[in-house]
Structures are given as structure tokens and as C-alpha cells.
Amino acid sequence: MKDPVFFLWQNNQRWKTGFFIFTVLMLFVFFAWAETVETNRPAANSTYRAVPPHKSLAASPQFVLIDDFNLPEWKNKRGGIWHLRNATAKVVKVGRTKEDARNPKFGSSLQLLFDLPKSKEMSFTSSLQKLDASQADLLVFSCKFYPDRKKPFSGSLRVVLEDWRAKRAVVDVTASCAGEKIWNEITLRKDDFRDLDWDQLNSISFVLVSGAQPARGGMQFDEIAFYGPNDVFFESNLDNLKGFPKTIFAEARRLQLLKIKEDKALMREIAKDTWKYFEAAQNKQNGMIVDHVRLGDAPLASNYTSPTNIAMDLMGLVAAEKMRLISSEEAVRRTREKLKVVENLRRWKNLYYNFYETTKLSVTRGFISSVDNGWLGVALVVVRQAFDQELYREATKILNRMDFSEFLDYDNNQLSLGFDSEKNELIQTHYGMLVSEARATSLLGIGKGDLTEDHWWSLYRTPPTSWSWQSQKPKGKQIDNGHVYYFQGYYQYGSMKIVPSWGGSLFEFLMPTLILDEKEKAQESFGTNNYRAVQAHKDYALIKQGYPVWGLSPAATTNGRTWKYGEYGVKDVGVKGYPDQAVVTPHVSFLALNAAPQDAIANVRKMLEFKMYGEYGFYDSIQVKTNKMNTQYLALDQGMSFLALANYLEGDILQKLFHQDPIGKAALELWKKERFFEE
Incomplete structure (x- = not known):
């Protein structure tokens, strides 16, 4: 029989040996695992x-x-x-x-x-x-x-x-x-x-x-x-700008505006704030306006611009001088400086690329947009009339070398969206609708002699009745004007006859009124149609949808830490019809000042009740069901708002300047033949 003491000692030694071996193995496994983890883990000072x-x-x-x-x-x-x-x-x-x-x-x-x-x-x-x-x-x-x-x-x-x-x-x-x-x-x-x-x-x-x-x-x-x-x-782009808002919401200013009872006094104060974008959101070296800035948790300062943005800036200087926000001398000096920059931008056949980087003015994409060049051309007409003694020659030089027939698709006599210089081809999508922001480009091209009048009559009032995909079947009749056989069609919104736009957004109906006097000079076509478009939008938003404000149109909305540009409209007045996502944008209320001033002002006053006002005026959009807003300013929308306010406050000054030019007078002759709703 074994000694029980020796037996216990012997088993204890075996246990200790086993435990030691087990511990060594576990440490080996741990350090091997740790090395693997450290392979993928940043160092402490990483x-x-x-x-x-x-x-x-x-x-x-x-x-x-x-x-x-x-x-x-x-x-x-x-x-x-x-x-x-x-x-x-x-x-x-x-x-x-x-x-x-x-x-x-x-x-x-x-x-x-x-x-x-x-x-x-x-x-x-x-x-x-x-x-x-x-x-x-x-x-x-x-x-x-x-x-x-x-x-x-x-x-x-x-x-x-x-x-x-x-x-x-x-x-x-x-x-x-x-x-x-x-x-x-x-x-x-x-x-x-x-x-x-x-x-x-x-x-x-x-x-x-x-x-x-x-x-x-x-x-x-x-x-x-x-x-x-x-x-x-953000900081890398911000250091190129002349200025940037110091606060997100200008609450004291908003409350001050709410107290102003007289309509024109209110509009003038909003115009002053809106103009601040063009004073500050420009490259401090060359004066080029940037496409957008955004405030909030994810601020942005863009570093590119477009011909339309430049056009808003140029016409903005004219408007600011007429509103006495800047002196005539300063307006001429700044406009001359910007024209020099435009003169030296890289071009395709003397037409301007869609986007330019604002620091070195390099082209960011090889696409040339017809409508963007059109708005730049329109701005040059306004500039040469506003500053005819000082800048007529400079503006005319740039304008005359722009040939809008480069965008014409001869198969259907309509303007292409643009030219892709990288593929060396005209885009096979067109501005086919007469009611669109591109009608200003069409009139400019006709006035210059780049396009024939037949181009105007080749644009759709509505698509043919055989196009079953459109939002409603149009009514109307065929017209033979001696040159072109076209369908003079219209849609129905309630009891109103209306010639639709593509997406049903107010921007498409109203943007051309920044320089076209459609209310007085085209009463039997665009003047009536624009008013009805405003009424349709007002009825759809306030009555049918129960929104507190109206104004559906393309706008910038939030998208996480960044943003997206969405297209919104009233489907019943659009051929294809943009969606309604309860996104309202203030800029179309200012555009509506021409067609329906009292409706527009009432809507602006209502929007002031929302906390969506900053140092440069109204932010670009608000989702009215959630009150979620995008604290962002777009040069295009700021420009449309400011120019529309200038027309309202200064007797339609931009329209008058455009129509006193030979190019603008050509539009008046075309409008005499246009009857939208004649039975």
C-alpha cells in the first residue's frame, strides 16, 4: 500500500506541472491572437x-x-x-x-x-x-x-x-x-x-x-x-471665399421682418439680405460666384460655378445698382472685372462649359449646356443695355461669338440639352416643351439670328394626344401658321385650361419672367398661363394637400451629411410630372411676384413664420410635413429671388432692359402670333 502522504504530494506535483503547461499554451495563443489583432489596429498615437x-x-x-x-x-x-x-x-x-x-x-x-x-x-x-x-x-x-x-x-x-x-x-x-x-x-x-x-x-x-x-x-x-x-x-474651400455667414439662423432679423406691414418695405429688406450672398459667396481672387454654401453640422463651401450662376451675378449687379445697394461706379467696375474673367474662360466653339472650378477656373467636365449658355447670353444683353456707355462693347463681343445653332437638332428643330465634348456628340435629349426655363434661350437664339422662327413653332405646347404616357390626355387643335403645322394643346386643372411644363414645377413656368415681360406683352399666352400655374400650385398645396405654404420646384434638400438636388412639382400641370415630397422652396414665391403679386407676398409672409431664415435670406427648402429644412443657399435660387425682387421693386427693370435691346424686341413679334386658348 502506497504512503498516502507521498501519493498526495505526487498528484499535486503532476497537477502543478499540467497547470504550468496549460498556462504557457494559453499565453502563446493569447500573444498570437494579440499580434493578429494589432495587425489591424491603429497604434495609440494613430x-x-x-x-x-x-x-x-x-x-x-x-x-x-x-x-x-x-x-x-x-x-x-x-x-x-x-x-x-x-x-x-x-x-x-x-x-x-x-x-x-x-x-x-x-x-x-x-x-x-x-x-x-x-x-x-x-x-x-x-x-x-x-x-x-x-x-x-x-x-x-x-x-x-x-x-x-x-x-x-x-x-x-x-x-x-x-x-x-x-x-x-x-x-x-x-x-x-x-x-x-x-x-x-x-x-x-x-x-x-x-x-x-x-x-x-x-x-x-x-x-x-x-x-x-x-x-x-x-x-x-x-x-x-x-x-x-x-x-x-470645408475649411479648404472656405479660405477661398470673400465671406461666410457667422450664424445659422438670423432669428432677430426674422422677427423684425414679421413686424413690417407694408409689402414693398418688407420685400426690400428681404432683397437686401438676399443680395449678401453675391457680396460674400465669391472667390476672393477672381470674383467668381460659387454654386452654393451650406451651414449647420456639415457645412459646405463649394468651389465651382456655372454660366447660369455667372448670369445671376451679372444681372444681380445691374439690379443692385438700380436698387441703390451699390453705386453705379462700383457696379460698372465689378461687372467689367467679371466680364474679363468670362472672356478668358476656356470655351468650346465660343460656348461655355457647364462647370468651372472657381479657384483656378479650370473646366470640371466636358459638357456644354444649351440653357446655361442661354442665361449667360441673356445676362450679356441686360448688361450692355444697363451700362451701354461703359460696357456695351465688352458684353457684345462675348455675346456675338456665341452661336446657339450649335445646340440645334435639325431632325426636330429643337435644342438639345447640350454637347458632350468628350464623346464629341450632341445629347439626344431635348428642351422640347415651350413652357420651360429654356424658352428664354430659344428667344435669345432667334433674336440673334442663330435660330429661325420655325424653331419656336417646333416646340410642344403639349405632346401629341397619341403619347399615352403623359399625365393627362391634352385637348386642343392643329394649327397651320404657314410655316409649321403644330398642335396647340392644353391640359385641364379643375376648370382652368393650362399649357403644361415638363415637370409641373413653378420654376419652369416663371423663371423666364425675370427678363421677359410676358404678363403685359403676352397676355393671351404666357401671361395668362403663368397666373394659372401659380393658382394651380396654390390650390394643390393649400387645399388638396393641406400644406401651410405653396411652391413646389427643384431645390436642394438634406441627405445625411451632404445634400441632393431634387425636382418637385404638381403632376397635374406637368407632362411627365415631378414628384411631390412636401418640399417647398421660397424662390418660386419671389418668381411669382410678377404673375400674382398678392398671392406671392402672402406666401412669403407665411414662410417667415418658419425658422428658415439666415443672414442671406430664406434657406433653399423646407419639408413642410416634418419642418426639416436644408440650411443651404444656392446661387441660382438666390439669383432668381433677388432679380424677381428687383423687378417687383423697380418697375420690372430687367424686363425693360432686355426688351429695349433688338434681341428682346424679336420676342414681341413672336408673341403677337401666340394664342394658347383660342377656340
């Missing part, structure tokens, strides 16, 4: 630490994310396409691997496997779409670089930034990225990229150079972003 690993860097305003490679498409977050340039490489495999630099459970990264002959290079490049990163401090990204260990690597891995001048700055990251097991977080200071203009960056590239020996191996990249201490994208 730039990425401000954003939780399960969230995108785009969630933080401190980052301007270029790419995290989590989506299947080869397009970065700024819209640029990634291109591989590797003509000399034997083998290059590019793909996404399910190994994210920040989140081990989700996401992916870019992986390139290479086999490069000696003294050669390959690059992976993407456009930054003229990004303004001037307020960024760092370029950050994560990387791994693992050349074949059997062959010594004598080359280099570089990151290259290129600015708008095609000037390149190169930083070697070979040693910083070396290693296959762990992600290396690279932080490159702005000073590392010497002599670059960070106001406009064109591209980013990762370049591999093989050196004296062939290079074979792999590399990975992830979480490429520009980083700064504040809202980088």
Missing part, C-alpha cells in the same frame, strides 16, 4: 484613432477620404478612376483582398502583385478631381510592402502628388511600408511635398521603381486620406 474602426474615415470631417477600397468599383471617393500603368511589367495582378487596415471584421484593401524587370517602373494612379486640400496637414495611408526575399530589392516605392500645373512632388516610402505581417501607417506632412499648390490637386500615384535588379513581390494600400485638425474639406 491619426486614425479619432474614428472607430467599424466606421469609415468619411464619418469624420477631419478626413477627406480618397479611398478605402471597400467598394467593388475602381473609382475613388472623389470620383476619380484608378489606372494601372505597367507596360514593362511581366506580371501584375491587381485586386482587393479581404484584409482591412483598420477593421479586421469588415472591409478590404488594395493588393498589387508585381514582377518588374530591372530599371523599370509601374504606377497605380487616380485623379483627385481638382481637390482643394489647402487646410489639410497630412496625407495618411496604410501600406504593406513585401518584395521577394530571395532577390534583394534595390528599387523604391514612392507616393506622388500632382497639382493643377502638372507639377509633381515625390516622397519615398520604401522603408516606411516594408513588411508583410503588420500594417504600416504612413503620415506625410504637407512640407514633404515641396512646391505643390494644395488649392488644387490633380492626382495621386503609388509608383514602384525596380532599380538595378528585377523586382518581384507584393504591396497593399488602404485608408488613403488627407487629414487636418478641423473640417478639412
Whole structure:
């Protein structure tokens, strides 16, 4: 029989030995797991630490994310396409691997496997779409670089930034990225990229150079972003502007306006506030008005403009001078400066591209819009009449070289939406409806002699009755005017006959009245039609839908941290009919001052009861069911509001200036033949 004491001692020793072995094994497993986790976890001093690993860097305003490679498409977050340039490489495999630099459970990264002959290079490049990163401090990204260990690597891995001048700055990251097991977080200071203009960056590239020996191996990249201490994208664009609102809501001013009883006094005060956009939201170097600014939790300051925005600005200077908000001398000086900029903008056949970046004035897209060029042409007519002694020659020079027949589709005698210079083709979609914002462009082209009068009669009053997809079957009759055989059709809204627009938005009906005196000179067509459109909108919103205010039209609305431009209307007065999402925009109430002034003013007064007023006047839209508003200003909508107010307050001054020009007089002759509702 064994000694019981010895037996207990012996079993205790075995237990201790087993426990020791178990502990060692568990520690081994733990450290192995920890190493794996650390591979995907930012260091304690990581730039990425401000954003939780399960969230995108785009969630933080401190980052301007270029790419995290989590989506299947080869397009970065700024819209640029990634291109591989590797003509000399034997083998290059590019793909996404399910190994994210920040989140081990989700996401992916870019992986390139290479086999490069000696003294050669390959690059992976993407456009930054003229990004303004001037307020960024760092370029950050994560990387791994693992050349074949059997062959010594004598080359280099570089990151290259290129600015708008095609000037390149190169930083070697070979040693910083070396290693296959762990992600290396690279932080490159702005000073590392010497002599670059960070106001406009064109591209980013990762370049591999093989050196004296062939290079074979792999590399990975992830979480490429520009980083700064504040809202980088906003601050980078903001520093280009002349000014920006200091507060989101101008509550004291709104309450002050509510107390004003006299209509014209109220409209004049709102006009003063609305004009502030054009004083402040312009590039401080060249004076170009920017497309929009936005306030609130996700502020924005855009860095591009369009011919229509420029037109609003030019006519705004005329209106501001007539309203005595600026002196005649200042109006002429500022208009001359802007015309010089317009004169030097890059053009296609002397017609202007749809968007220009406002810092360096480069073209952002190779599309040329017919209606945008039309509004610029209209503004030039107004300018040369308003400042005929000082600027007639400059405005006429630009106007005369614009040829609107370039937009004409000779198959149907209608204007195309525009020309795609990259594809070298006219867009096969047209401004086919007579009741649209494009009718001002048509009249301008006819007045200049670029288009014939037959073009006017080739526009649809309504589509033919055989087009069954339209919102209602039109009534009317065929007309033969001796040149063109057309259908003089109309829709029905209640007891009212109305010639519809495409979408049923008030903007389509009323924007041309900024410069066209349709109320007095086209009473039997547009004058009556515009009034009825306002009444239809008023009835639809207030009576049928029970909204507190009316005015459905394209507007900017909130979309998370950003925004979207939506099209809204009353379907019953639109051929296709834009949707109604209870989004009301103030600018159409000001446009309606011409057609139905008392209705418009009553609506403006009602809108003042909502907290949607800022330093530059009314914000762009409000969802009247939820009271959710977009605290944003658009140059187009601010321009339409201000010009409409100027006409109301100063005796339709812009209409008079346009019609005293030979181009504007041509419209009067056409209108004499137009009868919308003649039985």
C-alpha cells in the first residue's frame, strides 16, 4: 500500500506541472491572437484613432477620404478612376483582398502583385478631381510592402502628388511600408511635398521603381486620406471665399421682418439680405460666384460655378445698382472685372462649359449646356443695355461669338440639352416643351439670328394626344401658321385650361419672367398661363394637400451629411410630372411676384413664420410635413429671388432692359402670333 502522504504530494506535483503547461499554451495563443489583432489596429498615437474602426474615415470631417477600397468599383471617393500603368511589367495582378487596415471584421484593401524587370517602373494612379486640400496637414495611408526575399530589392516605392500645373512632388516610402505581417501607417506632412499648390490637386500615384535588379513581390494600400485638425474639406474651400455667414439662423432679423406691414418695405429688406450672398459667396481672387454654401453640422463651401450662376451675378449687379445697394461706379467696375474673367474662360466653339472650378477656373467636365449658355447670353444683353456707355462693347463681343445653332437638332428643330465634348456628340435629349426655363434661350437664339422662327413653332405646347404616357390626355387643335403645322394643346386643372411644363414645377413656368415681360406683352399666352400655374400650385398645396405654404420646384434638400438636388412639382400641370415630397422652396414665391403679386407676398409672409431664415435670406427648402429644412443657399435660387425682387421693386427693370435691346424686341413679334386658348 502506497504512503498516502507521498501519493498526495505526487498528484499535486503532476497537477502543478499540467497547470504550468496549460498556462504557457494559453499565453502563446493569447500573444498570437494579440499580434493578429494589432495587425489591424491603429497604434495609440494613430491619426486614425479619432474614428472607430467599424466606421469609415468619411464619418469624420477631419478626413477627406480618397479611398478605402471597400467598394467593388475602381473609382475613388472623389470620383476619380484608378489606372494601372505597367507596360514593362511581366506580371501584375491587381485586386482587393479581404484584409482591412483598420477593421479586421469588415472591409478590404488594395493588393498589387508585381514582377518588374530591372530599371523599370509601374504606377497605380487616380485623379483627385481638382481637390482643394489647402487646410489639410497630412496625407495618411496604410501600406504593406513585401518584395521577394530571395532577390534583394534595390528599387523604391514612392507616393506622388500632382497639382493643377502638372507639377509633381515625390516622397519615398520604401522603408516606411516594408513588411508583410503588420500594417504600416504612413503620415506625410504637407512640407514633404515641396512646391505643390494644395488649392488644387490633380492626382495621386503609388509608383514602384525596380532599380538595378528585377523586382518581384507584393504591396497593399488602404485608408488613403488627407487629414487636418478641423473640417478639412470645408475649411479648404472656405479660405477661398470673400465671406461666410457667422450664424445659422438670423432669428432677430426674422422677427423684425414679421413686424413690417407694408409689402414693398418688407420685400426690400428681404432683397437686401438676399443680395449678401453675391457680396460674400465669391472667390476672393477672381470674383467668381460659387454654386452654393451650406451651414449647420456639415457645412459646405463649394468651389465651382456655372454660366447660369455667372448670369445671376451679372444681372444681380445691374439690379443692385438700380436698387441703390451699390453705386453705379462700383457696379460698372465689378461687372467689367467679371466680364474679363468670362472672356478668358476656356470655351468650346465660343460656348461655355457647364462647370468651372472657381479657384483656378479650370473646366470640371466636358459638357456644354444649351440653357446655361442661354442665361449667360441673356445676362450679356441686360448688361450692355444697363451700362451701354461703359460696357456695351465688352458684353457684345462675348455675346456675338456665341452661336446657339450649335445646340440645334435639325431632325426636330429643337435644342438639345447640350454637347458632350468628350464623346464629341450632341445629347439626344431635348428642351422640347415651350413652357420651360429654356424658352428664354430659344428667344435669345432667334433674336440673334442663330435660330429661325420655325424653331419656336417646333416646340410642344403639349405632346401629341397619341403619347399615352403623359399625365393627362391634352385637348386642343392643329394649327397651320404657314410655316409649321403644330398642335396647340392644353391640359385641364379643375376648370382652368393650362399649357403644361415638363415637370409641373413653378420654376419652369416663371423663371423666364425675370427678363421677359410676358404678363403685359403676352397676355393671351404666357401671361395668362403663368397666373394659372401659380393658382394651380396654390390650390394643390393649400387645399388638396393641406400644406401651410405653396411652391413646389427643384431645390436642394438634406441627405445625411451632404445634400441632393431634387425636382418637385404638381403632376397635374406637368407632362411627365415631378414628384411631390412636401418640399417647398421660397424662390418660386419671389418668381411669382410678377404673375400674382398678392398671392406671392402672402406666401412669403407665411414662410417667415418658419425658422428658415439666415443672414442671406430664406434657406433653399423646407419639408413642410416634418419642418426639416436644408440650411443651404444656392446661387441660382438666390439669383432668381433677388432679380424677381428687383423687378417687383423697380418697375420690372430687367424686363425693360432686355426688351429695349433688338434681341428682346424679336420676342414681341413672336408673341403677337401666340394664342394658347383660342377656340
